[in-house]
Amino acid sequence: MAENNSISTLLPELLRLFNNSLESFEKVNQAITSNNESVTINIQNNDGTNSRVTIPSFGFLKNSVDRLQTNIDTITNLNGQNSSIRLSDGTFRKLVLAKLPTEAKDLTSINSIESFNIKPNWFFEELINPLLYVSFDLTGQVPIDTERAIIQRFILNTNTQAKVNFFNNTYNGRADISYDDFLQQIVERNISYVLDEAVVDLPPRLKRYTGNFSVLRISDAVVTEVINGASVTSQRKQYKLNKIFYTDAEADFDDTVQLSVGDSLEVVNNPINTRYRVTKVDSSTNTIIVELVEGSQAIRIGADILKISSAIEDNVQVDVTVGFNERCVTFVKPIDPDSKIPSVNWSPGSGYYTNTLTTINAEGVEQSLAEYYQQSAIDFGAMLLSFADDKIPTTREGVTPNAPVLNDGDFSVKLINAQVSDSPAIIELTDLNNQKNTIEATLKELDGAISQSRTKIQTTNYQTEVERDADKNALQGLITERSSQAELYASVVKEIDAKAKDNSVSSISPKYRTRGFWAMPAEKSTPATGTQSIVKFKTRYRYLSSDGAANPVDQFTFKDGTGNTQGAFSNYNIVESTLRPRAKSSLTGVYQWVEINTDNAEAVNINQLDIPIRKGEQVEVQVKSISEAGWPSNPLESEWSNSVIVVFPADLSSDNATEAIINQNQQDLAKVALEQDLNEMGIQQHLSSSFTANESYFAHSSPVIASGFLSENQTPIDLFTKL
Numbered sequence: 001m002a003e004n005n006s007i008s009t010l011l012p013e014l015l016r017l018f019n020n021s022l023e024s025f026e027k028v029n030q031a032i033t034s035n036n037e038s039v040t041i042n043i044q045n046n047d048g049t050n051s052r053v054t055i056p057s058f059g060f061l062k063n064s065v066d067r068l069q070t071n072i073d074t075i076t077n078l079n080g081q082n083s084s085i086r087l088s089d090g091t092f093r094k095l096v097l098a099k100l101p102t103e104a105k106d107l108t109s110i111n112s113i114e115s116f117n118i119k120p121n122w123f124f125e126e127l128i129n130p131l132l133y134v135s136f137d138l139t140g141q142v143p144i145d146t147e148r149a150i151i152q153r154f155i156l157n158t159n160t161q162a163k164v165n166f167f168n169n170t171y172n173g174r175a176d177i178s179y180d181d182f183l184q185q186i187v188e189r190n191i192s193y194v195l196d197e198a199v200v201d202l203p204p205r206l207k208r209y210t211g212n213f214s215v216l217r218i219s220d221a222v223v224t225e226v227i228n229g230a231s232v233t234s235q236r237k238q239y240k241l242n243k244i245f246y247t248d249a250e251a252d253f254d255d256t257v258q259l260s261v262g263d264s265l266e267v268v269n270n271p272i273n274t275r276y277r278v279t280k281v282d283s284s285t286n287t288i289i290v291e292l293v294e295g296s297q298a299i300r301i302g303a304d305i306l307k308i309s310s311a312i313e314d315n316v317q318v319d320v321t322v323g324f325n326e327r328c329v330t331f332v333k334p335i336d337p338d339s340k341i342p343s344v345n346w347s348p349g350s351g352y353y354t355n356t357l358t359t360i361n362a363e364g365v366e367q368s369l370a371e372y373y374q375q376s377a378i379d380f381g382a383m384l385l386s387f388a389d390d391k392i393p394t395t396r397e398g399v400t401p402n403a404p405v406l407n408d409g410d411f412s413v414k415l416i417n418a419q420v421s422d423s424p425a426i427i428e429l430t431d432l433n434n435q436k437n438t439i440e441a442t443l444k445e446l447d448g449a450i451s452q453s454r455t456k457i458q459t460t461n462y463q464t465e466v467e468r469d470a471d472k473n474a475l476q477g478l479i480t481e482r483s484s485q486a487e488l489y490a491s492v493v494k495e496i497d498a499k500a501k502d503n504s505v506s507s508i509s510p511k512y513r514t515r516g517f518w519a520m521p522a523e524k525s526t527p528a529t530g531t532q533s534i535v536k537f538k539t540r541y542r543y544l545s546s547d548g549a550a551n552p553v554d555q556f557t558f559k560d561g562t563g564n565t566q567g568a569f570s571n572y573n574i575v576e577s578t579l580r581p582r583a584k585s586s587l588t589g590v591y592q593w594v595e596i597n598t599d600n601a602e603a604v605n606i607n608q609l610d611i612p613i614r615k616g617e618q619v620e621v622q623v624k625s626i627s628e629a630g631w632p633s634n635p636l637e638s639e640w641s642n643s644v645i646v647v648f649p650a651d652l653s654s655d656n657a658t659e660a661i662i663n664q665n666q667q668d669l670a671k672v673a674l675e676q677d678l679n680e681m682g683i684q685q686h687l688s689s690s691f692t693a694n695e696s697y698f699a700h701s702s703p704v705i706a707s708g709f710l711s712e713n714q715t716p717i718d719l720f721t722k723l
Contacts, residue, residue: 013046016044016046019044020043020044023041023042023043024041024043027039027040027041027055028055031055031058032058033058039055040052040053041053041055104142104146104333104334104335104336104341104342104343105141105142105334105343106343106344106345106347107138107141107142107332107334107343107347107348108141108348109141109175109176109348110136110175110176110332110347110348110349110350111136111137111175111350112173112174112175112350112352113134113136113175113350113352113357114352114357114358115134115357115358115359116132116133116134116322116354116357116358116359116369117132117133117134117135117319117359128321128323128377128378128379128380129377129378129380130376130377131321132321132322132323132324132354132369132372132373132377133319133320133321133322134319134320134322134330134352134357135317135318135319135320136317136318136320136330136332136350137315137316137317138316138317138318138332138334139314139315139316139317141334142316142334143336143337144205144314144316145337146202146316146334146335146336146337147201147202147335147337148199148200148201148202148335149199149200149202149318149332149333149334149335149342150197150198150199150200150332150333150335150342151196151197151198151199151200151318151320151330151331151332152195152196152197152330152331152332152333152346153195153196153197153320153328153329153330154182154186154193154194154195154196154328154329154330155193155194155195155196155326155327155328156186156191156192156193156327156328156329157191157192157193157194158191158327163189163191164327166189166191167327167351167353168353170185170351171327171329171349171351172327172351172352172353173351173352174349174350174351175348175349175350175351176348176349177329177348177349177350177351178348178349179331179345179346179348179349182329182349199335200318200319200320202316202317202318202319203317203318203319205315205316206249207249207310208248208249208250208310209246209247209248209249209257209308209310210246210247210249210307210308210310211245211246211247211255211307211308212268212304212306212307212308213241213242213243213244213246213265213304213305213306213307213308214241214242214302214303214304214305215239215240215241215299215300215301215302215305215306216240216241216242216301217239217240217301218237218238218239218240218299218300218301219237219238219240220235220236220237220238221235221236221237221238221287221289222234222235222236223235223236223280223289236289237289237290237299238287238288238289239287239288239289239290239299240285240286240287241286241287241288241306242286243255243286244258244259244281244283244286244288245257245258245259246259246308258281258283259278259281259288259308260278260281261278261279261280261281262277262278263277263278263308263309264276264277264278264293264308264309265277265278265290265306265307265308265309266306266307266308266309267295267297267298267299267305267306268304268305268306268307269297273294273295273296273297274292274294274295274296274297275292275293275294275295275309276290276291276292276293276299276306277290277291277293278290279291318332322354322357322369323354323379323382324354324355324369324370324373324377324379324382325354325355325370326353326354327351327352327353327354328351328352328353328354329349329350329351330349330350330351330352331346331347331348331349332346332347333345333346333347354369355368355369355370356368356369356370357369359372390582390590390591391590391591392628392629392631393526393528393529393532393628393629393630394629394630395629395630395634395635395636397526397528397529397629398529398532398627398628398629398630398636399524399526399532399627399629399636400524400627400636400637400638401521401523401524401532401534401625401626401627401636401637401638402521402522402523402524402625402638403521403623403624403625403638403639403640403641404518404519404520404521404537404607404623404625404641405518405519405521405641405642406518406621406622406623406641406642406643406644407518407644408644408645408646410516410517410518411514411515411516411609411621411644411646412514412515412516412646413512413513413514413515413613413646413648413649413652414512414513414514414515415510415511415512415652416511416512416513417510417511425499428499429496429499429500429661430661432492432495432496432499433496433661433664433665435492436489436492436493436496436665436668439485439488439489439492440489440668442485443482443485443486443489446478446481446482446485447482449478450475450478450479450482453471453474453475453478454475456471457471457472457475486675489672490672490675490676493665493668493669493672494669494672496661496662496665497665497666497669500662500665511612512612512613512614512648512652513610513611513612513613514609514610514611514612514613514619514621514646515608515609515610516608516609517598517605517607517608517609518607518609518623518641519607520534520596520607521534521625521638529629532627532628532629533580533593533627533628534580534606534625534626534627534628535579535580535593535606535626535627535628535631535635536576536577536578536579536580536606536626537576537577537606537607537623537624537625537626538574538575538576538577538623538624538626538637539574539575539576539577539609539611539621539622539623540572540573540574540575540621540622540623540640541572541573541575541611541619541620541621541622542571542572542573542619542620543571543613543617543618543619543620544617544618544619544620544645545616545617545618546616546617546618546647548618548645550571550620551571553568553569553570553571554568554569555567555568555569556568556569575611576626577605577606577607577608578604578605578606579606580593580594580596580606581593581594582594593628609621609623613646613648614648615648615652616648617648618645618646618647618648619645619646620643620644620645621643621644621645621646622640622641622642622643623640623641624637624638624639624640624641625637625638626638
């Protein structure tokens, strides 16, 4: 008994009781301030063993009460926000609240448009590749989860300069256009438009930050926190990661942003429903401490266990497609994401001229939409719109057109180069040739008169010398006149040669064509397309001899890859007429085929014939009609018409008269040159005394023949004097 109550035994017991009291006091204090669910007290027993006593935490109870109050407020929507319900186990579930269906809020402002953007659009998504569009920023005016909007894009038909000026002065570059005023103004100014109205999906929002983290180790860490002004030490889980950097989509490189306090991490799972918030980061050891925000998934060791949680972009914009050379005014109505009801009123309108919008191309150079469209865009929509404006029936809708009826009397042979053959150079050349022929006839008459005069002088027995001298004088006059005419003749011949060379008229010859018109055949129609117009004709023709016989068909042998093949070459030639012109109707805005006007000499009509022909030929002609149905790739054609034969008239000549004049003049030019050479040699003078009498030719008379004797003055004596 004494041993049990001794000092040696009481002091250890008092120390144990003191330690238990101190442990109990600290744990009770911790239970009041801690957020943990419970606090464990370690009690040392008499036999030296330890016992663990767990008591509830007053902080946990208070937090549970606060949590329940928050959940009640959330359920009743007292705070007006969507939030998460925290369950008793500490997990969170997001609560999606319903509200009464209401329309979206009206937009009170809209941005001006100065640039456009492009996005891939292959193949027919919006019929332009790349897609051209402009963006309207709705951030802050609509909920972030808005998915769709109604777009009204008025494409104005500014077909006069006055309307263009009105658009530039009233709408272009403005973003505050009243919807009602706009409609009233375009009606007052008679401005027509095309309304492009559509429900447009807003572009998807992206997460800016990305990055996965692997958990390498999980350990306990002592954390000191200040709660209600008091420092409280507690034990938390600490996670060692493979890295503490993640990627910013707007940066040029990966892993450029470091984890920091307040960042959120999601547990990778399917589905992802658990999120933690970072409360501490140790960059030297790549360790973090987190707290649960929502969900129930625990963090475990493994690869790519966590990922950075990034908020969705808060900018909201709507993309509106545009085209080339459009003057637009655009209005927007957002659609509420919950009720799916659009706003009551249209936004202010934004006016812009698409060709002046700009963008930055791949080379970093500013480029207008007009330049980009012309250089890089493929516009299938423009082609389809042109098809709609053309209103041309397809081959499937078409009917075979009627063939024309040809009449022999409607065609004749016409000289087509009369303007050349009647030119001043040709007329002058013809006049010179006529003058040359006249002079040539005069020379022949003079030569005959001179010959007769010489014969008369030599064969007449004159009574007196006076009579002889008179005839000699007359002869000399004829000789003088002939010399003058010969010089004039030579001058004209040389002038003709010079004119022909200077004006290049030697190749001018008359050209003839078979010409005429045929009546337009009756055009067929169907209920689906209406009248199907004939847009052109196809003509085939071949030449016949004067007796109507066709040329023999030429046979050819050629290799076709497998052997020799025979081919017969057709004598027919095929030509197509010009295309019938089209014009846009001022009433309907649709293109129509222009009426045929055969009275207009300036128009080349589709029903006219123009085929070359020459003397001695006949030409056989047939025509078929070509319908607009299927034009231009596969138009419907009629059968060949009846044939007509046009004969070259016998009273027309295709000979080249100018060429004949020039050829004859070349011969005359040689003759003139020869006569000049003979005159220089004295041949003409030598023959000047010759004459013919009684069918006998006398080269000379006795007065012009030397007798061989000399006079006293030592001059030769002619034979007549000597005799």
